[in-house]
Amino acid sequence: MKRQISIWKFIKRSIEENIPVMLLYVLESSGSSPGRQGFFMAVNANKEMEGSIGGGIMEHKFVEMAGEQLQEIRNKKQEIRNEKVAAQIKQQVHDKSAVKNQSGMICSGEQTILIYRIREKDILHIEKIIVSLEQNKNGTLHLSPQGILFEDALPVKDFEFNLKSEEDWNYTEKIGYKNHLYIIGGGHCALAFSKLMNTMDFYIHLFEDREGLNTMGANNYVHEKKVVKDYSELAQLIPPGENNYVVVMTFGYRTDDIAVRALISKSFKYFGLLGSKKKIEKMFTDYKEEGINEEALKRIHSPIGIQIKSETPEEIAVSIAAEIIKVKNIG
Secondary structure: OHHHHHHHHHHHHHHHOOOOEEEEEEEEEEOOOOOOOOOEEEEEOOOOEEEOOOOHHHHHHHHHHHHHHHHHHHHHOOOHHHOOOOEEEEEEEOOOOOOOOEOOOOOOOEEEEEEEEOOHHHHHHHHHHHHHHHOOOOEEEEEEOOEEEEEOOOOOOOEEEEEEEOOEEEEEEEEOOOEEEEEEOOOHHHHHHHHHHOOOOEEEEEEEOOOOOHHHHOOOOOOEEEEOOOHHHHHHHOOOEEEEEEEEOOOOHHHHHHHHHHHOOOOEEEEEEOOOHHHHHHHHHHHHHOOOOHHHHHOEEOOOOOOOOOOOHHHHHHHHHHHHHHHHHHO
């Protein structure tokens, strides 16, 4: 999220300093495209830039294209506020056998990329975007031939792109954190895991039932921390949802059991339980004997993480993060 804020602030600064600036935005992507839908960057006439649309020769080509157009604007000494809308839609095919729109890459994906010259009138909505992101709120970004628009109301879908022609198209995106990560337990593994996940697109919640835990106090990587009297409270604190990820990593069997029982009836995008194979086998055997739905148990990733024989908290964090990324991106 910090990266997104830095891009919008860079755009705002460029306009305020009367430096022509271009927004490059991936409106749609498929296959093995290096820049996924929602990736964006900005380039100004001083050859400064922020962000990325995927890197490689394709990005270099678009940066050069944007730079040439910006120099033309600067050479003509035209005022930004008086220029007509400049929005171009470019299709890129990452296949050298493609008849047209070859990107120069061979990864077999496709992208639809917007090149849009920012205008002074866009600043109002850009400022709203910055404020919303800094406050960790969600909202809707609209891009169209008419420019940039932001509203607080949330869209139905995270991304939506409709293209009729280069003069008639609309892109909407839910901006802000799209995914919520709920970490149950504030120990050493949670600290290492939080630090790693802080760099990704997750709003992180941390729960612990021990007052004054040093690793809980040292954890400055999460967005919210809460000490609960008992992990059974999680039933009211953590909602189900396709954008919600849950990791249980408390300090022992009893507290793991309480947390799992509080959440097992809910549906999450990801539900993982840290622990030894022996511990989890016993726990699940008890659940089955009690008549707990076996399908619900199958939804729990346990033992948690990609199996890389991790031992340290940092290695365990990498293992869990890799599994969550896989679930998020592949399903």
